[in-house]
Amino acid sequence: MLKKILMVLGVLLVLVVGGVGYLFYSVTKGPDMAKAQAMERQPAPVITLKTFPDKNAVPLSDLIGKGKPVYLNFWATWCPPCVHEMPFMNELYPQYKDKMDFIIASVDSKPDDVVAFQEKNNYAFPIYYADNKEAAQAYGIQGIPTSILIDGEGNIINVHIGSMSKDDMQSFFDGAFK
Amino acid sequence: MRKILLVVALGCLAYGIYAGGIDTVLQKATFICLECVGIG
Amino acid sequence: MVKRRIAQLVTAIVYNANLSGFVTGKIWQGSSKGLCVPGLNCYSCPGALGACPLGSLQSSVAGMALRFPFYVFGLMLLFGLLLGRSICGWFCPFGFLQDLLYKLPTPKLAKNSLTRKLTSLKYVIGIVFVLILPIVFLELNGVGSPAFCKFICPAGTIEAGWLMTALNPGLRSGLGLIFAWKSFLAIVVILLSIAMFRPFCRFICPLGAWYGLFNTFSFFGITVDENKCTHCQACLKICKLDCQKVGDRECINCGDCTKICPTHAIGFKKGV
Numbered sequence: 001m002l003k004k005i006l007m008v009l010g011v012l013l014v015l016v017v018g019g020v021g022y023l024f025y026s027v028t029k030g031p032d033m034a035k036a037q038a039m040e041r042q043p044a045p046v047i048t049l050k051t052f053p054d055k056n057a058v059p060l061s062d063l064i065g066k067g068k069p070v071y072l073n074f075w076a077t078w079c080p081p082c083v084h085e086m087p088f089m090n091e092l093y094p095q096y097k098d099k100m101d102f103i104i105a106s107v108d109s110k111p112d113d114v115v116a117f118q119e120k121n122n123y124a125f126p127i128y129y130a131d132n133k134e135a136a137q138a139y140g141i142q143g144i145p146t147s148i149l150i151d152g153e154g155n156i157i158n159v160h161i162g163s164m165s166k167d168d169m170q171s172f173f174d175g176a177f178k
Numbered sequence: 179m180r181k182i183l184l185v186v187a188l189g190c191l192a193y194g195i196y197a198g199g200i201d202t203v204l205q206k207a208t209f210i211c212l213e214c215v216g217i218g
Numbered sequence: 219m220v221k222r223r224i225a226q227l228v229t230a231i232v233y234n235a236n237l238s239g240f241v242t243g244k245i246w247q248g249s250s251k252g253l254c255v256p257g258l259n260c261y262s263c264p265g266a267l268g269a270c271p272l273g274s275l276q277s278s279v280a281g282m283a284l285r286f287p288f289y290v291f292g293l294m295l296l297f298g299l300l301l302g303r304s305i306c307g308w309f310c311p312f313g314f315l316q317d318l319l320y321k322l323p324t325p326k327l328a329k330n331s332l333t334r335k336l337t338s339l340k341y342v343i344g345i346v347f348v349l350i351l352p353i354v355f356l357e358l359n360g361v362g363s364p365a366f367c368k369f370i371c372p373a374g375t376i377e378a379g380w381l382m383t384a385l386n387p388g389l390r391s392g393l394g395l396i397f398a399w400k401s402f403l404a405i406v407v408i409l410l411s412i413a414m415f416r417p418f419c420r421f422i423c424p425l426g427a428w429y430g431l432f433n434t435f436s437f438f439g440i441t442v443d444e445n446k447c448t449h450c451q452a453c454l455k456i457c458k459l460d461c462q463k464v465g466d467r468e469c470i471n472c473g474d475c476t477k478i479c480p481t482h483a484i485g486f487k488k489g490v
Contacts, residue, residue, distance in 0.1 A: 078206060078281035083361045109205040110198070116283065120360065132209055133247070142245055143212040143389070162212050162392035180435050183299055191292030199278065199289020204252035206277045207261035207269040210245065210378075212392055 041157075044072070044150045045138035049105055050129040053115055058128075063103060065154030069176035070101045072148040074130060074141055076108050077117040081163035082145040086123060088166035093125045096173050107132035107144065149176055219473045222308055229257065230311035232267075234377075239264030243385025254290060256297040257310030258425050260371070262378030264385065271297070272348060272425050273367045273374075280352035280362025294428060302436030303429045306419055307470035312373040313419055319411040327414040334460045336421045337468055343370070344424030366424060368396065372404035380404075415458040419470065430467030439487055440465045440473065446483035453479055 046061045064070045073089070075082035093102060102125045106114045111129055118127060135141050139148065149158040149172060158175050160168075194200075233255050236246040245264050255268040271294050278287030297305060306313050320326075343366070351365035367374050379397060383389045410417040419426050433439060442453075442464050453464050453475035461468045464475055464484055476484045 076205070076209065078277065078361060079209075080355065080359060080361050080363045081212065083359065107205075107209060109201045113281075113283075117360075132205065136209070136247060141209070142247075143210040159388075161388050180299065180437070183295065187292050187295035187299055189292070190288045191296060194287070194289025194292050197288060199287065200252040202278055202281070203254065203269050203274045203290065204249065206274065206281075207251040207266075208245070208247040210262045212389070 041155060044070075044148065044154055044156050047130065047134045047138045049103070052106075052118070052127040052129060053111075055111065055129060060103075061154075063101065064150050065152070066101075067152045068099065068101050069152055069157070070103060070150040071096075071173060071176075072103045072105065072150060074105050074107055074135055074139070074144050074146045074148075076106060076144055077113045078108070079144050085145060085163040085165075085169065086121070088164070088169050089125055090123045091166065092170060092173065093123075097125075100173060100176055102126055103128055105130035105135070107135055107141075147172060149173075151176065222472060225308045226311075226314040226317070229309045230314055233257065233259045233311055234263055234265030235267050236265045239266075240381070240385075243382060245382075254293050256301065256305045258312045258371075258373045258423065259310075260367075260374040260377040262374065262382060264378075264381055266377070270367075270374075272371070273364055276348055276352045276362070276364030276366060279349065280356040284353060284356060284362075298429045298432035298436065300437050301429070302433040302439045302471065303426060303467075303469060304436070304439050304471040305429055306423075306426045307472045310419075312423075313416060313470070315376075316407075316411040316416045316418060319408060320415050322412050324412055329415075329458070329460050333420065334462070337460050339421050340423055340427040343422055344427045348424050369400070370403060370422070372400070372407045372418060375400040375404040416470075420460060420468070426470075430469075433465055433467050433469055433471075437487065439471045440469055440475070441485060441487045443483045443485070446481045447479075448481055448483075450480065453484060 044060065044064055046059055049058050049060060049063075050056060051058055060072075064072075075086075077083070089102075089104070096102075104123075104125050105128045107130050108114050109132065114127065114129065132141075139146070143161055145161075145163055147160045147164065147169075148156055151157050158172065160172060164172060239245060243264055245262060246267055248267070250267045251261060251269050253268050254271040254274050256271065258272065259266055259268070259270055261269040261273055271290060274290045275287055275294065278285065278290050301309070347366035347370060352362040355365065356362035375397075379400060383393060383397075407418050407422075454461060456474055456478045457464075457469075458474070459468045459470060465471075471486075473486070476486070
């Protein structure tokens with residue numbers, strides 16, 4: 001008898017938690033990873049970045065839609081695949097920097113970590129700071145690294161979640177010029 | 179021994195929170211490093 | 219014990235109460251993720267509301283620089299002191315899953331001297347994959363990797379790897395050797411859990427290894443009244459784990475022995 005009561009209570013608990021969970025979802029919709037892919041051909045959402053190392057605020061709209069395609073990459077110093085693909089980015093940067101702008105946006109919560117990272121590695125491409133919550137909401141970022149290719153008019157051409165080999169990265173960049 | 183360890187635990191916790199430990203955990207738990215969870 | 223099953227069920231639900239995540243594939247990104255739950259529950263599970271202590275420990279030790287993880291260490295020390303391996307027996311969803319799998323009616327592999335020896339393996343795995351390898355990766359690559367999460371953890375494979383890739387087609391292009399290896403390990407653990415009681419908890423889990431260190435003096439857990447004990451060893455015979463003494467580092471405080479003791483010498487500590 002006691003077991004039956006406890007089972008019923010257990011089921012009720014699941015229903016209550018489910019109901020509360022649904023309420024949470026409807027009040028606070030989180031970012032959608034599929035949203036990132038669905039955004040192809042859509043205007044790139046404008047978020048506020050900060051320059052590195054000065055931390056001056058700059059809206060993304062100041063950096064895109066200027067006639068040149070843009071490679072936007074969200075990364076963090078603590079993310080091994082993000083760090084792993086950076087040497088490839090650095091090797092390709094001189095080849096592409098005149099025809100494409102690079103925005104390599106760190107979502108680190110500790111800006112000093114990015115300073116230490118760049119002091120150690122001295123990469124040539126431009127680094128920015130991004131707010132991880134704003135990027136997550138605007139671009140549906142849940143996993144990093146996430147690479148976004150934006151055309152000269154400020155529309156998203158392609159999105160890739162995860163790290164890339166040098167060849168894959170080059171193919172990704174070349175997609176801006178087809 | 180138990181009480182000493184309890185003091186150590188609470189001390190580490192307090193200092194860790196002060197030093198931003200919650201933020202460190204939060205950023206890694208809310209922004210998934212895909213390879214870190216075996217997707218790779 | 220019915221109470222234990224309820225605790226396990228409630229724990230599994232509370233740890234993963236972002237139920238909409240199981241439908242949409244979106245992980246919870248609220249501030250509750252800054253708190254580590256006591257049991258093994260991957261923070262990349264779409265339902266997870268908290269962080270995994272083991273994943274957090276590895277990430278905190280060797281992210282971009284070597285740092286002592288005061289916050290996570292303090293929490294793990296506190297959990298161990300308060301509850302010891304009661305966490306394994308009562309408050310861990312992955313332990314609960316293994317318990318349920320073991321209920322399937324198949325021939326079972328009994329514990330023996332080999333399984334007793336194998337229980338030390340989880341300490342080696344903990345030291346190598348949770349402490350040493352993240353630091354080695356930091357030295358080699360400039361950034362640490364949570365090696366236990368990356369190469370072993372079946373909880374992460376099932377809760378995050380399989381679930382997230384099922385719900386998010388965009389992730390599938392990233393699947394490779396690591397995913398294949400981890401999936402193989404997860405399947406092995408699942409199959410073994412049917413024939414053998416809690417193989418992951420006994421032989422692999424570094425979190426259980428850590429909590430086991432506190433078992434004999436944690437505030438809550440199993441205790442034996444030595445004045446009543448007749449050393450008949452009925453408790454050890456019924457124990458499905460590799461305990462050599464009630465409440466030792468292998469004991470998950472499930473309470474099965476409390477029912478079998480002829481002199482009622484075994485009970486739960488009152489927390490004093």
